[in-house]
Amino acid sequence: MTAIFVARFSLGTLLVARACEHVFVSSDAADILHADLDSFYASVEQRDDRSLRGRPVIVGGGVVLAASYEAKAFGVRTAMGGRQAKMLCPQAIVVPPRMAAYSEASAAVFEVFHDTTPLVEPLSVDEAFLDVSGLGRVSGTPVQIGARLRERVLDEVGLPITVGIARTKFLAKVASQEAKPDGLLLVPPDRELEFLHPLPVRRLWGVGAKTADKLHAHGIRTVADVAELSESMLGSIVGGGMGHQLFALSHNIDRRRVVTGVRRRSVGAQRALGRAGNTMSDSEIDAVVVNLVDRITRRMRKSDRTGRTVVLRLRFDDFSRVTRSHTLPRATAATDVILSAARALVAAAAPLIAERGLTLVGFAVSNIDREGAQQLELSFDAEPDRLALDSAVDEVRQRFGNGSLTRGVLLGRDPGLEMPTLPD
Template sequence: MRVEPGQRAEASILHADLDSFYASVEQRDHPRLRGRPVLVGSGVVLAASYEAKAVGVRSPMPGHEARALCPTAVTMPPRFDAYLAASRAVFDVFGDVTPLVEGISVDEAFLDVGGLRKISGTPVEIAARLRERIRADVGLPITVGVAPSKFLAKVASAVGKPDGLLEVPAGGELDFLHPLPVRRLWGVGAKTESRLRDAGISTVGQIAHLGENRMCALFGRGAGRHLYALSMARDPRRVETGKRRRSIGSQRALGRRVKSEADIEATLLAIVDRLAARLRTADRLAQTVVLRLRFHDFASITRTRSLHDPTDSTETVLAVARGLLDEAMPLIRDRGCTLIGLSLTNLHDHGAVQLSLPFDGDDHAADLDVAVDGLRVKFGRDAVTRGALVGRHHGHDAPMLPD
């Protein structure tokens, strides 16, 4: 068997992906929901169980559309503390299996088990025990793809869902990949799928048959080469451990009812408070603020602004976020707003940033941030809140994934 440069001679990379994560946690914690269609989130569906997906429900579908498709579905409010606790428990299991773990989001990761055959068995045996342990210890179903590369392992886990285990053996990559629809390729969304369909391409094998030059002519040099490389199962990337997050973010679904400008700004306030605290807990500084809005017609926009110096100050992030929101407010007045999200990107380690002159500036704001963080850790996140947030409901707070 000829091995491409950078390609493994053995299927030893796992992609482990929890099945309908939020909905599965609800079914685990509420036995009455097991085997029933479950929706998490009411205004917008954040997650749907496989019983609901079977009749066409998807996220982020508007709640009224989901309930029309599945009238018997049980709608649950999101419990992000429970989801994060479950995620930590799952990643503890990953870390026990191998030290080579690359988290992608709260519910999926790559694991490299290439050096474990003598002590733990074959990669497929390791994957089977991993699934059994997560079911036993955490109470959740998980699908694992096993392949010679990260890309193929992720495709295998998607094909193997739900609650499955699928191996793509070394040497069988193209036999597995080429019959699949083009949407299985990592990064191919609805627009690219439509363009491929217009070109008469519906399977991965057809991309490979068309060739790199023709793909570059259709999609440009960068995208064409990328799609062709994936169609030939070329992916030399290694599982990376200890990689710092490049961004942190949060978003809140506002539902279909019209929200006042004061309600929208209060939601932004709450998101900024949470993200700035997370930034300080991680000992990171952010230099770029990204605002994301979704309108009633389901179109989305993003607005971005970078700072001269990185910061972890709540008030600085809030000032930038408010400025971005003010710029977008005419569009909100015209089109309504169903979701607001904020990301802090271009992150730096706290000790790696040069201090700016003067060094003897006013530190009272930083002292206040630290004091408020401490009170919330000790007494709960609602122990200290802004006056503008008292008595308000701000929708569903969810991590923006992947980061």
């Protein structure tokens, strides 16, 4: 009989798989947790509106930002066009995004993370790696720590969260994917490859639809199939860099540890427009640009950072992408200065937008100075201190809410314009 080695846990029930009367339990080496909130935006909506619980929920209209598991059962997926999603699930309830609520929930969840261990590596607003090594005497085994973390997130924040536990970051993330929704999954160190090898190749980091198709064309469908090939053979199929990565991951070779305090090299935001972007006027696109730059510069000032290079990213209807950038004479966090550069980049790309149809627009500010250094200049005119003005606006918004002050170009616009994007 093939040994079953993965232990799966839920809040109320502990199910430990047995093989030949042996129970496989956690080892001290399996000390990395990957915690991932389940359908984050949709779960917040169901938490705050009881009438949505147990029903298919889609967050976002033009493009799906999140879908509840009830909607996912019909094939609805994140980043899918809203029209296609409604065709798949006509009974779905579509709700507008409430970014303030999601930010508040994320902050509350990360408080639980940091209260669990000081070694937390955020991946996005709804997931993180946690290193719980050395906490055995204080907090118990990694399984006990993971179970307690899930209980606290549910009790204190009201959201379901899945936790994967393994010896490596890669396998911990795979474990959380397999445990979804609302589960806890342990992969003991002595059974890692037995857990990993039967999984489809899409479970390997970096394997998207195109790479999977290349592998499938050679009869490679599982991680075990990948592991049977040499690194050079994999390189001939998917390229040298990807071949090296797949060879390592298929043998669970991942020496990265949980890293805290990672220095951010850019601050960015983007908005998916879907097919609706093809019909947007210049003024509507400009409203998106203003909103994105406004959010980016607020974040920069809040973290006392300045930057010099403004980067524009566009995605078109044919899924092609372009990137354009402009470097400013000096580092700044002033909204008007960065907005002027952003608008110039969009104007230069206008022919491409008209020809191909715009489906996503994003900006980032790079060449970041973490200390917020700025070149001091002598003022020979009556121009106002733009950065001081921006800071005053930030303080008003912090005290009275983001909606208390807004730019005139955004008045009456789609509330979805306030949508943040996936984290940098």
